[in-house]
Amino acid sequence: MNTKYSSNILTVLVFISLSPQLVADATFLNTDKSAWSANTGWISFRHDQPASPEGVVFGESFLSGYAYSANAGWINFGDGTPSNGHTYANTLSDYGVNHDGAGKLSGFAWSANTGWINFGWAGSSDPNRPRVNLLSGVFSGFAWSANTGWINLGTGQLTTASMACPDTDFDGMADHWERSSFGDLSTANAITDTDADGVLDKNEYAAGTNPNNAASYLKIISQIYSTDYTQLTLEFTTTPSRLYRIEYADDLGLAPVGTWTDSSLGTFTPDAGNTTTKLISFPTDAKKFFRAVAIRPLTP
Ligand SMILES: [Ca+2]
Ligand SMILES: [Ca+2]
Ligand SMILES: [Ca+2]
Known part of the structure; x- marks a missing residue:
């Protein structure tokens, strides 16, 4: 191993910006659509009745649509x-179940027969809080209704297949994110970099970073190699609303997207806090390039 070796090892990072999707149908599969209440029985998050909405839509920032229970009737998750x-806001005219983007649910659903169903009763670290595993789409935890008691989302039969992120102006940024970040859909477009940190707004959305803070963008914090250059300890910035991969290539110039090799870690959830540290093993070579990739969960 010569000294040139280490100077040739570079670390780079890029983003994967996944194509937008428009989703109106229920995001739940017909085989994994059921919550359970001891008092009202099965509650279906997908029902496919022609004259009704098709079920509950799990979104990046909020849920919508109707679940159905033979005993409790329609349950409205928001319009x-x-x-x-x-x-x-969860006022009488603006209610529904919210999603913090990182899998935690809050807010209220409404049933004319049983009244309010509370998804926001628990603290953020409560193990019984209603939530969604962003790697698998599996729901767990409990919602609470004063009239029907606990509703168990963790039946093992309630899984969302996707996460709705409508992007009505097709600029690579979901409507909810543009509105929460900029107040409207017109301020940002596919080529804007609002905070001038060198990362386009649409790539900040892809990485889950703050487009109004120039210090916030996906970046590698540190890289430490083993003495034989077969292992790398990589620390990079992360956010709980995204999944990540680490990839490597032999040569940056000759490696168009698609020739990168995924580390043996696969797709993983970030550590708690603002950065994640991973140990990667890789085949030794004259040089290696590494990148951290942010992935929007539950998107095609
Ligand atoms: Ca958009
Ligand atoms: Ca930016
Ligand atoms: Ca930024």
Whole structure:
């Protein structure tokens, strides 16, 4: 191993910006659509009745649509149009279940037969808090209704197949994110970099970083190599609302997207806090390039 070796090892990072999707149908599969209440029985998050909404839509910032229980009737998770464009205020005219983007649910659903169903009763670290695993889409925890008691989301039969992120102006940024970040859909477009940190707004969305803070963007904090250059300890910035991969390539110039090799870690959730540290093993070579990739969860 010569001394040139270490100077040739570079660390780079890029983003994957996934294509926008428009979702109106229920995000739940027909085989994994059921919550359970001891008092009201099964509650279906997907029902496919032609004259009704097809079920509950799990979104990056809020839920919408109707669940159905034979005993409790329709349960409204929200109309999909929070007044501020991104989060239900949970007033009488603007209610629904919110999602913090990192899997935690809050807010209220409404049933004419049983009244309010509370998804926001627990503290953020409560193990029984209603939540969604962003790697698998599996729901867990409990919602609470004064009239029907606990509703168990963790039946093992309630899984969202995707996360709705409508992008009506097709600029690579979801509507809710543009509205919460900029107040409207017109301020940012596919080529704007509002905070001038060198990362386009659409790439800040892809990475879950703050487009109004020039100090916030996906970056590698430190890289430490083993003495034989077969292992790398990489620390990079992360946010709880995104999943990550680490990839490597032999040569940056000759490595168009698609020739990068995924580390043996696969896709993983970040550490708690603002950075994640991972140990990667890799085949030794004259030089290696590494990158951290942010991934929007539950998107195609
Ligand atoms: Ca958009
Ligand atoms: Ca920026
Ligand atoms: Ca930024």
